[in-house]
Amino acid sequence: xxxxxxxxxxxxxxxxxxxxxxxxxxxxxxxxxxxxxxxxxxxxxxxxxxxxxxxxxxxxxxxxxxxxxxxxxxxxxxxxxxxxxxxxxxxxxxxxxxxxxxx
Amino acid sequence: xxxxxxxxxxxxxxxxxxxxxxxxxxxxxxxxxxxxxxxxxxxxxxxxxxxxxxxxxxxxxxxxxxxxxxxxxxxxxxxxxxxxxxxxxxxxxxxxxxxxxxxxxxxxxxxxxxxxxxxxxxxxxxxxxxxxxxxxxxxxxxxxxxxxxxxxxxxxxxxxxxxxxxxxxxxxxxxxxxxxxxxxxxxxxxxxxxxxxxxxxxxxxxxxxxxxxxxxxxxxxxxxxxxxxx
Numbered sequence: 503x504x505x506x507x508x509x510x511x512x513x514x515x516x517x518x519x520x521x522x523x524x525x526x527x528x529x530x531x532x533x534x535x536x537x538x539x540x541x542x543x544x545x546x547x548x549x550x551x552x553x554x555x556x557x558x559x560x561x562x563x564x565x566x567x568x569x570x571x572x573x574x575x576x577x578x579x580x581x582x583x584x585x586x587x588x589x590x591x592x593x594x595x596x597x598x599x600x601x602x603x604x605x
Numbered sequence: 606x607x608x609x610x611x612x613x614x615x616x617x618x619x620x621x622x623x624x625x626x627x628x629x630x631x632x633x634x635x636x637x638x639x640x641x642x643x644x645x646x647x648x649x650x651x652x653x654x655x656x657x658x659x660x661x662x663x664x665x666x667x668x669x670x671x672x673x674x675x676x677x678x679x680x681x682x683x684x685x686x687x688x689x690x691x692x693x694x695x696x697x698x699x700x701x702x703x704x705x706x707x708x709x710x711x712x713x714x715x716x717x718x719x720x721x722x723x724x725x726x727x728x729x730x731x732x733x734x735x736x737x738x739x740x741x742x743x744x745x746x747x748x749x750x751x752x753x754x755x756x757x758x759x760x761x762x763x764x765x766x767x768x769x770x771x772x773x774x775x776x777x778x779x780x781x782x783x784x785x786x787x788x789x790x791x792x793x794x795x796x797x798x799x800x801x802x803x804x805x806x807x808x809x810x811x812x813x814x815x816x817x818x819x820x821x822x823x824x825x826x827x828x829x830x831x832x833x834x835x
Contacts, residue, residue, distance in 0.1 A: 503658050503660065503661075503664070505654055505766050505767075506651050506654055506664060506668070507664070507701070507705070508766055509763055509766060510668050510671065510672075510701070512759055512762040512763060512766075513672060513675075513759060514671065514672075514675055514694075514698075515758075516755045516756065516758050516759035516762075517621075517672075517675040517676065517678075517679060517755070518675070518679075519754075519755045519758065520621065520679060520751050520752055520754075520755035520756075521678065521679030523746070523747070523751040523754070523755070524625060524679070524745040524746055524747060524748050524751035524752070525679060525745060525746070526741035526742070526744070526745070526746050527684055527741050527742050529684050529688075529726065529729060529730055529733070530678075530679070530684055530687055530742075532726075533678060533687060533688065533691055533726060534678070534679060536691065536718070536722065537675055537678060537679075537691065537694065540671075540694060540695065540698050543698065543702075543710075543714070544698060544701055544702075547702055547705050547707050547710065548705060551705040551706065551707070559792075560784060560788050560789050560792055561792065563707050563709070563710045563784050563789050564789060564792050564793050564797055566707075566710055567710065567713065567789065567793065568797075568800060568804055570713060570714065570717050570718070571804040571807065571808060572804070572807065573717075573718075573722065574717060574721065574722055574808065574811075575807050575808050575810075575811035576811075577722045577725060577726070578725070578811045578812060578814075578815040579811050579814050579815050579818065581725055581726065581729045581815070582814070582815035582816075582818040582819035583818055584729055584733070585729060585732065585733070585819050586818055586819055588732075588733045593739065593741070594684075594733055594739070594741060595739065595740065595741035596741070597741065597746075
């Protein structure tokens with residue numbers, strides 16, 4: 503059962519990557535990074551449950567917990583940035599910020 | 606690499622390109638049909654790969670729900686609906702974790718992601734809500750090249766899973782216990798206690814940073830000006 507879980511994790515990661523590069527709404531872009539985290543969590547837990555050397559440990563689950571903490575920190579900072587950017591331009595379009603300077 | 610997997614990848618890529626926002630509605634429907642066909646091929650592949658294994662039904666149901674929700678997150682034109690489909694994705698991933706006997710992690714995922722992070726997302730979406738769907742939601746940026754690069758990555762990863770495993774894949778050890786709070790918490794508080802402290806520090810720094818970034822004094826004059834515009 504290891505390979506199906508790894509395939510699903512890879513699929514979630516790739517879908518998140520596709521959304522990250524194609525969507526233009528800043529909030530959706532950050533939502534897609536969270537989607538990539540979901541794929542990685544599935545991978546970590548699957549590799550902890552079906553380890554290659556045959557000794558299952560809980561290290562994968564512990565690492566996934568750390569990942570959830572990092573995702574929470576990322577969401578807090580990213581959404582604060584989105585709110586700040588929205589106040590400046592009044593739009594969530596990532597294309598409005600291609601110049602990276604304030605007129 | 607089985608040919609069913611190649612068919613799955615091609616169908617998924619074509620369907621996703623057609624379903625991205627920006628195209629015509631009938632093409633979007635066609636894309637969803639292609640993606641549904643890809644889901645059917647996925648069920649077939651998974652049954653072939655892991656026939657007779659315990660927990661296969663739960664895996665297939667949760668995987669289909671997760672992939673459907675993930676596709677809708679990146680193709681839906683309304684950000685609020687994207688966020689709600691992400692909640693569905695988190696629920697499906699929690700189901701997958703339960704299938705791998707990671708019960709505590711599944712509960713933590715639902716509480717932290719669906720309960721806390723997504724509420725913050727929905728809150729910000731409401732805060733920055735525009736009356737009509739804007740151009741940045743209606744039109745994707747380079748959907749063809751984005752899908753091509755994403756599915757190229759997925760193909761390479763999937764190919765590695767099949768080419769790189771000459772040795773027989775391990776089965777789950779039957780003696781393994783469930784991922785209870787005790788089983789996960791003991792290594793967390795002994796072996797990884799430094800990491801735990803660092804995670805706490807990171808969360809504190811993120812909280813201070815978020816407050817510092819989003820704080821901005823709005824004077825009374827500006828407030829009146831904004832009200833006058835509205």
